[in-house]
Amino acid sequence: MAYELRIWFAVSIISLALQSLVHGKPQVPCYFIFGDSLVDNGNNNALQTIAKVNYLPYGQLLGFDKFIQPFATARGSDILMGVNYGSGGAGIRDETGQQLTLYKYGARKVAIFGLGLIGCTPGEIGSHGTNGSACVDMINNDVKLFNDQFKCLVDDLNKDLPDAQFIFINVTQISSGDPSVIGITVTNAPCCTVSPTTGLCVANQVPCNNRSTFEFWDAFHPTEIANVLVGSRAYNAQTPLDAYPFDIRRLAQL
Ligand SMILES: *[C@@H]1O[C@H](CO)[C@@H](O)[C@H](O)[C@H]1NC(C)=O
Ligand SMILES: *[C@@H]1O[C@H](CO)[C@@H](O)[C@H](O)[C@H]1NC(C)=O
Numbered sequence: 001m002a003y004e005l006r007i008w009f010a011v012s013i014i015s016l017a018l019q020s021l022v023h024g025k026p027q028v029p030c031y032f033i034f035g036d037s038l039v040d041n042g043n044n045n046a047l048q049t050i051a052k053v054n055y056l057p058y059g060q061l062l063g064f065d066k067f068i069q070p071f072a073t074a075r076g077s078d079i080l081m082g083v084n085y086g087s088g089g090a091g092i093r094d095e096t097g098q099q100l101t102l103y104k105y106g107a108r109k110v111a112i113f114g115l116g117l118i119g120c121t122p123g124e125i126g127s128h129g130t131n132g133s134a135c136v137d138m139i140n141n142d143v144k145l146f147n148d149q150f151k152c153l154v155d156d157l158n159k160d161l162p163d164a165q166f167i168f169i170n171v172t173q174i175s176s177g178d179p180s181v182i183g184i185t186v187t188n189a190p191c192c193t194v195s196p197t198t199g200l201c202v203a204n205q206v207p208c209n210n211r212s213t214f215e216f217w218d219a220f221h222p223t224e225i226a227n228v229l230v231g232s233r234a235y236n237a238q239t240p241l242d243a244y245p246f247d248i249r250r251l252a253q254l
């Protein structure tokens, strides 16, 4: 199974970045973020966990001039701009987190990101082998089952909560295409030296010398170029399958 990206996304990334610079005013009043290490920008630093996410966060397209504060350090009026509740290692089971506590507190525009092709991460390929395929197909089949149901959930929520709008971002679709057209040539190995036990970067090591040619930063997390691609197409869909029923830009305009 190919895990690939396409070039015209790079063009839209640049134009979106410029648009936010020019407008200088956020498109929505505040922005709350929930999820795992893919979005955690510092919440776990003081927790007793190896799932730390102590790197600077990457970019945003909705026009905020600073990053949404992590819950761990948000104070006072910070909350008016939103809070990032992402926590490395979080999940949807009761044991790992709760996510339906939100509508009751006033959330009305919700973008839900489906799972990406976890079976294509260097970590999973290393643990399971690919059996001659490009990725661990068994895991990607499960990803598809999960995402199909997730999309149904979005339909149900939109039906049951008519004054709110939920959208589904198809990360699988966004990351399908030929990665070499945006310069990514290494899709199956991490850019940094990873710990064999955690799959995370070992501190104070020199990373690969051109990170924009790598799809993965460590054994599980995409590099900036791959993240920017997902962010840009989630915000501004390039194909009808990228975002359902529409993209974040339109969600923000409602
Ligand atoms: C590997 O491929 C063979 C042949 O398609 C299949 O029978 C087997 O179940 C696969 N094993 C795994 C672990 O996916
Ligand atoms: C997401 O996109 C993939 C690849 O195009 C497609 O196979 C899958 O059905 C889509 N999933 C959903 C839930 O729309």
Ligand SMILES: *[C@@H]1O[C@H](CO)[C@@H](O)[C@H](O)[C@H]1NC(C)=O
Pocket (backbone or CB within 6 Å): 182, 183, 184, 210, 212, 213
């Ligand atoms: C890194 O790779 C990208 C994509 O191939 C290329 O455009 C860029 O010039 C490279 N940068 C360096 C410093 O080699």
